[in-house]
Amino acid sequence: MQDLLHNIRNCSLCKAHLPLGPRPVVTAHPHSKIVIIGQAPGTKVHASGIPWDDASGKQLRKWLGVTAEEFYDENNFAIVPMGFCYPGRGRGGDLPPRPECAPQWHEQLLEFMPNVELVLLIGMYAQKYYLKKNAKKTLTETVADYQEYLPNYFPLPHPSPRNRFWLTRNPWFEEEVVSELKKSINTILKLESDQK
Template sequence: MQDLLNQIKQCTICKSHLALGPRPVVTAHPEAKIVIIGQAPGTKVHASGVPWDDASGKQLRKWLNVSEEDFYDETKFAIIPMGFCYPGKGKTGDLPPRPECAPQWHKPLFDELKNVELVILIGMYAQKYYLEKNAKKTLTETVDNFQEYLPQYLPLPHPSPRNRFWLTKNPWFEVEVLPVLRERIKKMI
């Protein structure tokens, strides 16, 4: 696993597309039971090299009901984004994750992760990639039908502060999804 992680951290496959240059951010350990698949690091995470080291990460840890210590324990959580490097700025936020990463690195990582009990799919990029034709037309529909994907996958919206409107518009998420998510996490860690 360490050799693979070192290879990923040296990756420059999409270097010419990255305004800030490559800095792959990923954590994994063969014992991890939970895999978090998000979109791509933002500028703060690009600078620190620590996954989910921002406001979105703080919100995600609240949703999971876990401490920072547990969250960053690689034997509990593997953190594998769809795009390993900051993709750059777009008109309405960050650009989508680079499409090269997941096909290049996800399978080799999962081949090393033998104890995975749950894969948390954050955002539509992760959901479409992993759920394929079983993903619904919208992220909201996919998350609302989360029970269909259990026990292997649990889809979530992005925990970004920019998603406050989505959370306000979909109060069922905190009532129906978060208790199931927290109970599953509690049993695994």
């Protein structure tokens, strides 16, 4: 797996399309229990090289009910975005993740993680890629029907501050879904700590 991570971190497959150049951000370990599949790093994460090292990450950790230390423990979480590099900026925010990454690297990475109990699909790109025809017409419908995808997948909206309007319009998410998410995460991580 170390060789694979080395290859990913040195990938320049879509270099010509990256305004800040390639800087793939990924963390994974053969013991990882939960895989977080988000979109792509933003400029802050591109600069630091630390996944979810921004306001979105803070919100995500709150939803998961974990500390930063627990979140960055690779035995707990692997962080495998749909696009490993910052894709650039569009009119309404960051551009979509580059389409080359997931088909090139995801399957290989997941093969090295036999202990994965749950995959968090954050945002529409991850949900469409992994749920395929089982994804609903909208992200809202997919997230509302999260139980349909358990125990393998847990679809979530993006925790970006830009999504505050979605959260305001869909109070059921933080009232119902987040508590179920926390329970799932706690069960998986507690099981792991019991085995140590």
